[in-house]
Amino acid sequence: MKNKEQFVHSVFESIAPKYDLMNDILSFRRHKAWRSFTMKKMKVPAGATAIDLCCGTCDWTLSLAKASGTGPIVGLDFSQHMLDYGAEKVKAAGRNEQITLVQGNAMSLPYDDHSFDYATIGFGLRNVPDLEQVLREMQRVVKPGGQVVCLELSKPTWQPFKSIYYFYFQRLLPLMGKLIAKRYEQYKWLPESLVSFPDHQQLAGIFRQIGLTNVQAYPLTGGIAALHIGFKENIKQGPEASQHA
Structure with missing residues (x-):
């Protein structure tokens, strides 16, 4: 049995050609709106x-580049x-x-402390x-006062939408993955990956636990996704320095 890291790598290597199309299906075509909100x-x-x-096919990387205009942007996957x-x-x-696109490990980034204004993961x-x-x-690679930003699938919190969504996610999605991307096991794994993942309130707690300040959590589309933003403490001015954001 492959470990999680090896299995996830094989999943994304195999679904790359259909990744953008399947993202539309996975998110009810809402992922672009979620990214715009973010x-x-x-x-x-x-x-x-x-x-x-985990920049994937670089949609968010490109959004960051367009917003910055001139600032260097790194996409790592x-x-x-x-x-x-x-x-x-x-x-x-x-x-x-x-x-700049870099093949690398998100758990051990090849960059010095305080290198970027933003670190994102979508x-x-x-x-x-x-x-x-x-x-x-x-948190390590962003500058003091910089932002750590996560846009991720999450867990709906209210019925009956919760039951409907889980039926879609666990039963229908893998079948569509098989039909469209010719990958059943890989898309069967995607809902399984959400089972042990923290909900939006728990993830906000983890942001605070590691020392991020002014943590903001936004459930999106009935809670099927969530945006989390945390700020690296500005040593010179204290955590209140980022309250304006």
Whole structure:
């Protein structure tokens, strides 16, 4: 039996060609709206730097680059197949000079402390072997006052929507994965990955536990997704320095 890291790697290597299409299905075509909401909350200024972990095919990486305009952006993923598809998007957008794509491990980032204004992870935190370690790494590489941002699938909290969603997610989604992406086991695994994942309140608690301040949690679309933003404490001015965001 492969360990989680090896299995997840094989999943994303195999589904890369249909990843964007399946994201539409997985999120009821809401993932673009969720990302737009996230970008508004982040308030990325011109020239800001960012690292986008588990960047996949680089949709969020490109959004960060467009918002920054000139700031260097890094997209990091452990799946080279995903990065290859992302590289095509980056090239088509004319962002080759601004965006650097790196094959790497989110649990051990190859960057110095205080390197970026933002560290983001979209629909990837539930897939890592140790989510707290990834969040600590994100916190480490952002500058004091910088933001750690997670957009992720979550757990609906109210009925009857909760029951309907879980039926869709656990029963119908794997079948659609088989029909559309020709990958049943991989899409059967996706709902399983959510079972042990913390809900939005628990994840906000983890953000605070590792030392992030002014933590904000936003359930989206009935709680099927959630946005979390936390700030790295500004040593010089204290945690209140980021209250304006």
